[in-house]
Amino acid sequence: MLTKGGVGFLLVLTLVFGLQFYGAVTVSTLYYSSKPDIVGYGFGLDSMGIAFAITPVPIALMISAALADRFARRFGTRTALQISAALISTWFGGLIVFRHTLSAFISMGFVGGTGIGLFVAILPALVISRARPEDSAIAGALYNTARTVAGATAGAICAAIMSGMLISGSKIPNEGAFITVWSGCIGAGVLIFMLVPFLNKLGGKAYQPESPEQVINHPVRESS
Template identity: 30%
Template sequence: MTTPTPAATTQRVAAVVGFLVFVELTSGFIQGYYLPLFGSIAAHLGVSDADITWFNTVQTLAAAVCVPILSRLGDIFGHRLMLRIGIVLVLAGTLLTAFAPNLPVMLAARLLIGPLAVWLPLEIGIVHSRVQGQSGRRAVGMLVSALTIGAVLGAIIGGFVGVALPIVPALLVPSAVVLACVIIVFTVVPESTMRTLSKIDWVGFALLAVGMLAILFGLRSAQGTGFGNLTTIVTLIVAAAVVIGFILWELRVESPAINVRVVASRALWPVYATSFLFGMSLFGTQTVMTTFYAADPDTVGYGFALSSGVIGLLTAASALVAAVGAALFAGIAAKTTMRGVLMLGVGLAAIANVLLAVGHDSFPVVIGTVVISGFGGGLLLGALPALVAELSPASETGIATGLYNTLKTLGGSVAGAVFAVVLSAFALPGTLASSVGGYVTVWLICAAAFALAFLLLMIVRVRGAQTTAVHTVAADVA
C-alpha cells in the first residue's frame, strides 16, 4: 500500500476545506436570503408584522438548544455524522418553509432550520482534526469569511428573487442550495479523527436546554415590556436557578455535557467572556443602527433619512469588510499572536463605537466607523472560534466552539433587551422614536464592553502550538 506524500495529504485537506467553505457559504446564504422576504411571507400566510417576528425567534431558540447538543454529540460520535444530520434537518426545514400553509407549520419549519447554527462548530471540528497551527487558522478564517459573504449574497439574491418569482418558488431556492451541500457532505467530506470516550449527559443537556430557553424567553419579554415586568422577572429567576443547577450537576457528573472546569480555566474563560461581549455589539446593534440610519434629522434631530436600499448597501459593506478581516486574521496573528489579533479587533470595535458616540452627525465619520468596526469584527469572527479550538482538549473541539457560538448569540439577546429598554427610556415625547441620547448611550455601552474585553484578553496565556495550549488548560484545571 502506497503511503500518501505530504503534498498529496495537503491537497486532500485543501479540497476538504474548499468543500466546507461552500457549505458555510450556503449557511450564510440561507441566513441572509429570508430577510428581504419577511413582508411577502407575512402576506402569503395572512399574518401580522408582529407575528412574523417569530420567524427568526423560533430559529434562534432552536439553535440555542441544538448547538450545544449536536456539537457535543459530534465530539462523541463524529462531527461529520452530526453535520449530515444537521444538513438533512435544514433541507427538510427549507422545503417545509416553502410549502407551509399557515404560521404554525412555518414555525415548525423554522425549528428544523435551527441546526444551521451548528454547521460551523462541526466544520471546525472536522478541519481541526486534520490541520492545526497557521494552516488551521487560515482554514477557520476562510469558513467564517464564506459565512459572511454568503449572508450578503443571500440578502441580495433574496431581494431580487422575491420580486421576480411568486413566493413559493422563491422559498424553494434555499432548498436547492442545501441539496448541493447534502451531496457534498455525504460524498466527499471525511469524518473527523478525534473522539471523546464519554457517556451522553442527558440530564445536563436537558438542564442546559431549559435554561437557554428560559433566558431567551425572558429577554424577549424584556424587549417588549422592560425588566420590571413580572413575567420577565419570574422567567429570568427560573433561568438563573436552572443554570446554577446545571453548573452544580456538571461539576459532579463523570462525563459532563460541558466541562465547566475547562470553560472556567484561565486560558479559556476570558475568550468566552469576549465572545459574549462581542455578541452584544454584533447582534444587539443591528436594529439600532438601522433605525438610526433611517431617522429623519428634520423630524427627530439625528440620522440621515436613508432609504432601505442604501441601508442595505451599508450593511453589505460592513459584512464584506468583516469577511476581509476574518480572512486576514491568521496572517496578523502570525506576527502578533492570537491574543494580539483579538486585542486589535476589540480595540478597533471600541474606537468605532466611541467615534459614533461623538461624531454621529457626520456621515463620513459614520462611514468610517462601518469600515473600522467591520474589520475589527471580522478579526474577532475568525480568531475567537480558532483560538477556542486551539485551547480546548482535542476531543472537545465541537462543544468548545459550539459554546462560543451560543455565548455570542446570548450576548446579542441580552444586549437586544437592554438596548430596547435604553431607547425606551430616551423616548421623545409624543413619538415612538428615541432621542439621540439613547443611541449615544448604546454606543458607549458597546465601547465599554469592548474595553472590558481588551482588559480580559490581557490575561490570556497563548503560547502558539496547540498541544502547549491544551497543556495550559489542563494545568489551569488541575
Template identity: 30%
Template sequence: MVTERSAQSTAARGALFADGRGMLGAMAVVIVLSGVVQGYLTPLLPELGGRLGIDGVGQNNLYLLSQCAFAVLTPLLSRLGDLYGHRRLLRVALGMVVTGSLLMAVRPSVVTLTVGMVLQGAVVGFFPLLAGILHSRAPERGRSGISLLVGALLISIGVGGLVAGVLSEGHAEAGLWAAVPVAVLAVIAGAVLPDSDRKFGGHFHFGAAALLTVGLVALVLVLAQGGAWGWTSARSLGTGALAVVVLVAWVTVERRAAHPLVSVRMLRDRRLAVVSAHTFCAAFGTIGFLGANALFLGADRDRVGYGMGLGPQAIATVSLCMVVAGFAGSTATPRLARRFGDRTVLATGGGLIGLGFLGMILFHDTLPQYVVSALVVGLATGLFESITRTLSAEVVPRRQIALAVGLNELALSLGAAIGAAVIGGLFAAHRHGDAGGHIAVSGFVWSWGACAGVALLGSALALAYGHATPVSPSAARAVRVTSEDDLA
C-alpha cells in the same frame, strides 16, 4: 440493493471530500444561508415595520427575540448534535430555517415575523455542527477553514441585505423572499456533507435544558423591558430575581450532571474562559447593535432630529461595506495571529470595536463620518469572529471541539441578546413623550457608549489569554470526561 446503493453513495461522497476542499465548499453554502438570514431583515425592518404597525422599539424587540432564540438554541443543537450526529442535527436546523423563511415570505405579518425569526434562530447551530465535522474529517484545514467560513458568513450578511433591499424598493414584503432560494441550496449542501467519524451517544438533560431556557428568557426580558416597567417595579425585580435563581440552579445542576447540556466545567480552562468572555463582550455591540444601526440610518432627520434618512437599499449598501471590511479582517486573522500572536489579535479586536463606537458618539452628524466609524466596527467584527471561533476549537482536545465551539457560540448569542436587550432598555428610557414616541438621540448616544465600554472590557480581558501557557495536569483532568459519549 439498498445497502449497495448506500455504500456507493458513501464512497462517492468520500472521493468528493477527500482533500477537504469540496467539503469546505458545501459548508460555505450552508454558512451563506446563515449570513443571509442574519443580514436580510436588517434593511427591511424600518419600512416593513411601518407597514405592519411596528414602531422603533417594537422592531428592536423583534431583533431581541431572535437573539434570545439564538441563545436558547445554541446549546440545544450543539448537545443534540453530540448525541445523535452532527450532520443529522444540521439537517434539522436547516429544516427549521427553511420553514421560518418561507413562513415570513408567504404571509408576512407580526405573528409570522415573530415565529419565523424564532425558527431562523436555528442558524446558530451551523457553526458548532460544521466545526465538529470539519475537525473530524479534515483537521489540517481547521484554522484556515474557520477563517474561510467566517469570511463567507460576513460577506453573505451584506450581500443578503443588499439583495433584500433591492427587492423591497417597490414592495417591502418582496425582500422577504431573498432567503428562500439560498435556503434550498443550503439544504442540498447539507444533504451531501459527510458526518463526523466519531461515535455518538449519551443522554440529553431535559431538566438542564428547561432551566437554561427559562433563565435566559427571564434575563433578556427584564433587560429589555426594565426601562418601560420601571427598574424598581415589582415586575422588574421579580423577573430579575427569577432569572438569577433559575440560572444559578442551572449551573448547579450542570456541575453535578453526569451528562451535562453545557459542560460549565470546561471553563476551568483559563484560555477557553477568556475566549468566551471576550466573545460575549465583542458580540454585545457588534451584533447587538445591528438592528439599532438600521434604525439610525433610516431615521428622517427633518422629523426626529437625527439620522441619515436612508431607504432599504442604501441601508443594505452601508451594511455591505461593513461586512466587506469584516471579510478583510477575517481573512487577515490567520496571518496576523502568526505574526503578532493570538492574544494581540484578541485584544486589538476589542479595542477597534470600542474605537468605532466612540467614533459614532463623536461623529454621527454626517453620513461619511458615521460610515467611517461603522467600517472600523465591521473590520473588528471579522477579527473577533474569526479568532474566537478558531481558538475555541484549538484549546480543547479533539473530542470536545464541537462542544467548545458551541460554548463560544452561546457566549456570542448571549452577548448579542443582552446587548440588544440593554439597547432596547436604553431606547425605551429615552423616548419622547409625543404621540409618535420617537427615540431621542440621547438613546443612541448612551447605546454607543455602552457598546464601547463593554468592548474595551473585552479587550482588557483578552490580555489574560495565555497563548503559550501549557495546560496543567489538574486543569486537563478538570475538563476531561470519562466517556467519549459525554462530550464531543
C-alpha cells in the same frame, strides 16, 4: 473544560463581544432610517440606502477575517485581539462623533468591520485549541451558544434603553438613547482590551497532544 481548560474565560470574551456587536446592529440601522427633519437626528435613508450604507462592515469583515491568521502569527494572538477591540471601540466612538455627517458615519464601518473580522476569526480558533480533540465539537457549540445568548441579551438591553429614553410626548427614542448604546459598546470594547492580557493566565494553555496521532493544526499561535 470551562475552568481548567480555560474555555470559560474565552466564552466571557465572547459574551462581552456579543453584547457589543449584536446590540448595536439594530440601533445603528434605526439611526440610518430616522428622519432628521422630524426627530432631529438620523439620515432618513430608505431600505436600499441602508443596505448600501452598511456594506463597508461586511466587506472589511471578510477581508480582515481572511488575513486574521497571518496577522495573529506575525503580531501574536493577544495583540491581535486587543487591536480588534480597539478598532471596534473606535468604530462606535466614530458613530457618536460623526452622527451628523453621513459619509464619515458610513466610512467608520470599515474600521468596525476590520475589528470584527479579526475577533470572529481568532477567538473560535482559541476556544477549539484549548479543548481536547474529542471535546472540540462541544467547545465550538459552547462558543456559538455564548454568541446567541449575548445577542439575545443585547437586544433586550438595547430595547430597554431605546424605550426608556424618548422624545418628550412621543414614543420615539431621543438622540441620547443612541449615544448611550454606542457608549456602552465602547465600554465593552475597553473591557475586552483590558481582559485580553490575562489570556494565557486565565484562558489556560492550548491542548498539547501526547502522541503524533493527536497532533492537530492550530490556526493561531499562543504567544503574545
